[in-house]
Amino acid sequence: MKKLFIVLAISLFAFFDASAQVQYKVITSVESIVPSGLGRSRIISANEEKDYKQYTSTQTEEDKTRNKSKRGDIRVKGFDETKLLNFFNLGGIRFQNIAANDALITSKINTMIEEGWELAFVTSAVESAGKGDNQGIFITRYIFKRNKE
Numbered sequence: 001m002k003k004l005f006i007v008l009a010i011s012l013f014a015f016f017d018a019s020a021q022v023q024y025k026v027i028t029s030v031e032s033i034v035p036s037g038l039g040r041s042r043i044i045s046a047n048e049e050k051d052y053k054q055y056t057s058t059q060t061e062e063d064k065t066r067n068k069s070k071r072g073d074i075r076v077k078g079f080d081e082t083k084l085l086n087f088f089n090l091g092g093i094r095f096q097n098i099a100a101n102d103a104l105i106t107s108k109i110n111t112m113i114e115e116g117w118e119l120a121f122v123t124s125a126v127e128s129a130g131k132g133d134n135q136g137i138f139i140t141r142y143i144f145k146r147n148k149e
Contacts, residue, residue, distance in 0.1 A: 021148040025117060029105055031138045032086040033128070039137070041084035041101065043108055048078045082108065087138070109142065117144035 026046075032039020055074050084104060085097035109119060121143040128136030 022145050023148050024120070025112075025144045027108060027112070027142045027144065029084065029101075029140045029142070031084055031101060031140075033088065033126070033136045033138055034086065035088045035092075036090050039086050039088075039135070041086050043080075043082035043084060043105065045080040045082075045108075046076045046078070047080060048076045050074070050076065105142075112142075112144050117146045119143075120145045 028044045029042070030044065031041045082104060084101045085094070087093060087097060089097070113119070119142060122140065123143075124138065124140040126136060126138050
């Protein structure tokens with residue numbers, strides 16, 4: 001009898017856990033590493049949802065089905081853009097700007113958490129052509145998740 005109860009309890013928990021639907025949201029910060037403060041730095045957050053399937057084509061040797069959507073259809077017109085400061089100014093690296101950006105990014109993360117989102121993953125990268133390249137960006141993606149309501 002105890003074993004039956006345990007099996008039923010485990011099955012019940014597994015059912016509820018499997019039926020929980022999760023949604024994700026990506027917030028991106030782009031911070032300029034262009035000298036002299038000429039770059040643009042922002043936090044970007046889309047307000048629209050897109051279905052990737054509408055912009056996906058399948059290609060095989062037997063059948064090449066092309067997606068007829070145009071690149072312009074993919075663009076998101078509704079998004080929030082929060083200004084950030086550039087890492088550099090005429091005097092070089094600007095640590096106050098980095099601290100200011102940290103404060104704004106922290107504010108965005110805290111707001112997302114207050115709205116029921118949980119920070120699940122963070123990934124970042126730097127784009128630069130290499131030695132002698134005075135231009136580039138530092139990009140960070142903050143991936144949040146929450147249970148669908």
